[in-house]
Amino acid sequence: MTDVSAPAASSSPGDSPPAVLEAIGLTKRFGALLANDHVSLAIRAGETHALLGENGAGKSTLVKMMCGLIQADSGELRFDGTPVTFPDPAASRARGVGVVFQHFALFDALTVVENVALGLPAHESLPALAARIEACVHRYGLAVEPYRRVGQLSVGERQRVEIVRCLLGDPRVLILDEPTSVLTPDESENLFRTVDLLTAEGRAVLFISHKLDEVRRLCQRATVLRGGKFIAEVDPRRESAASLARLMVGAEVPRTPRTVTHELGEPRLLVRNLTLKGDGSRGSALHDIELEIRAGEIVGIAGVAGNGQTALFEALSGERLGGDPEAIVINRVPAGALGPTERRALKAGFVPEERLGHAAAPDMRLSDNVLLTTHGDGRIVRHGIVSQSALHARFAEIVKRFDVRFGGRDPKARRLSGGNLQKFVIGREVLREPVLLVVDQPTWGVDAAAAAFIRTTLRSRAAEGCAVLVISQDLDELLEFTDRIAVMSEGRLTRPVPVEETSREAIGLAMGGALAPAPEDADAA
Numbered sequence: 001m002t003d004v005s006a007p008a009a010s011s012s013p014g015d016s017p018p019a020v021l022e023a024i025g026l027t028k029r030f031g032a033l034l035a036n037d038h039v040s041l042a043i044r045a046g047e048t049h050a051l052l053g054e055n056g057a058g059k060s061t062l063v064k065m066m067c068g069l070i071q072a073d074s075g076e077l078r079f080d081g082t083p084v085t086f087p088d089p090a091a092s093r094a095r096g097v098g099v100v101f102q103h104f105a106l107f108d109a110l111t112v113v114e115n116v117a118l119g120l121p122a123h124e125s126l127p128a129l130a131a132r133i134e135a136c137v138h139r140y141g142l143a144v145e146p147y148r149r150v151g152q153l154s155v156g157e158r159q160r161v162e163i164v165r166c167l168l169g170d171p172r173v174l175i176l177d178e179p180t181s182v183l184t185p186d187e188s189e190n191l192f193r194t195v196d197l198l199t200a201e202g203r204a205v206l207f208i209s210h211k212l213d214e215v216r217r218l219c220q221r222a223t224v225l226r227g228g229k230f231i232a233e234v235d236p237r238r239e240s241a242a243s244l245a246r247l248m249v250g251a252e253v254p255r256t257p258r259t260v261t262h263e264l265g266e267p268r269l270l271v272r273n274l275t276l277k278g279d280g281s282r283g284s285a286l287h288d289i290e291l292e293i294r295a296g297e298i299v300g301i302a303g304v305a306g307n308g309q310t311a312l313f314e315a316l317s318g319e320r321l322g323g324d325p326e327a328i329v330i331n332r333v334p335a336g337a338l339g340p341t342e343r344r345a346l347k348a349g350f351v352p353e354e355r356l357g358h359a360a361a362p363d364m365r366l367s368d369n370v371l372l373t374t375h376g377d378g379r380i381v382r383h384g385i386v387s388q389s390a391l392h393a394r395f396a397e398i399v400k401r402f403d404v405r406f407g408g409r410d411p412k413a414r415r416l417s418g419g420n421l422q423k424f425v426i427g428r429e430v431l432r433e434p435v436l437l438v439v440d441q442p443t444w445g446v447d448a449a450a451a452a453f454i455r456t457t458l459r460s461r462a463a464e465g466c467a468v469l470v471i472s473q474d475l476d477e478l479l480e481f482t483d484r485i486a487v488m489s490e491g492r493l494t495r496p497v498p499v500e501e502t503s504r505e506a507i508g509l510a511m512g513g514a515l516a517p518a519p520e521d522a523d524a525a
């Protein structure tokens, strides 16, 4: 089935459309690590080309070289068949290469139109720019409101702002780095429609994704990297998700074991009538949240981004206070008025959605990032003094058990690939042996094998008596490995129902805000 071949050259033999942007034999080394080893890739007019590979396979490195963010050690770039160099991203943008990265470069305090204006060289009045944004939004079906403050937007909305920002530059090539990992199924569908419109106009799209089913639907070509090397160029429509995963991983990808039933223990998290006001620039309101999670179970929260999931995470982690102290009880202790460190001392662990900047400090070394959430752990800090040997032992254990891959011995967090940083953050929290673990988007940007590993790890933590709360926009993920699912909509949470008693459709309806996720819930209401 797999038609493994080297990518065609820009001459585009046969019926291949012409290549717009091509990488030919690009090589990039970071110290001892060969991140890209003679990698070639041709992105063609009117096509959506997938770039696939495990975490750390070298995808972002390749993209960064193709847009001038970093320079290749050797190899060549061609644009419309002609050799080209991009000394910086502005040079690639000027030729018509637009990139939407996983980490958005937007200012929270500014509105959408102000953010977009910042990136534009020409002087244009804000109303004129807002009108252009609205025209673009209309043409490509992207829901973006020019005058909303970016700090109030969900991750999915921020992504659309970045896409609009790129499209205003009228790119010939659009590179989307894991665009759907933060989107709901509906939002993904909308994005696919946008991508189809763009390719129908003759633009070339490079689509990086770990979601193989959507790659098979959307893309006409896929390049697979493994360990920094080009492995194959295939037609994903003629592959199965399993055969693509095999190419990426070089072996079979394990599945998360189905939910096991076991005795549930005492409540580790009790949320009663938790209500928070929206705080204007940041953070939505929460209304009468009720939730109980017992030792041994995993509860999932589904919902369209921007419906209060972040506010709920912040309220649970203690980053946002303001409710009644009794509204949140962790491990039998009223915790509503406690900050994050005090909640950690109650053996709670938190993994926020944004790994760079929130879960991990970008410019701190990984070992120091371990210390950030383990300083209350008597095994690492004794009488206020950090035991360097214990800290490094913990760091080494996280890296080994969670298969965190990077170059060097103890790099800064920002040097890690997105998926490897996620594995690091999950590992750091899990090895603290929490009795309550709250995880927002556990597998965002993580490859299939690592995602399965993370889910299995969370399952094992639950089996060891931890209560786990998983907030995820990936409904398939929630259906695969949680015990009960609730839906968040407009700051309200439905009552969690056992996974086997609900359905995709019921959850989808509840996500729309109209109904509860199961008939019994409607009765209760």
Ligand SMILES: Nc1ncnc2c1ncn2[C@@H]1O[C@H](COP(=O)(O)OP(=O)(O)OP(=O)(O)O)[C@@H](O)[C@H]1O
Pocket: 030, 033, 035, 053, 054, 055, 056, 057, 058, 059, 060, 061, 062, 405, 406, 407, 411, 415, 416, 417, 418, 419, 420, 445, 447
């Ligand atoms: N600036 C850097 N300095 C040192 N090592 C780096 C740097 N950038 C990337 N790396 C390393 O290069 C390798 C490839 O990383 P890259 O980000 O390209 O992977 P990726 O395929 O995009 O992974 P992911 O799917 O997790 O985002 C990783 O091992 C990463 O740690």
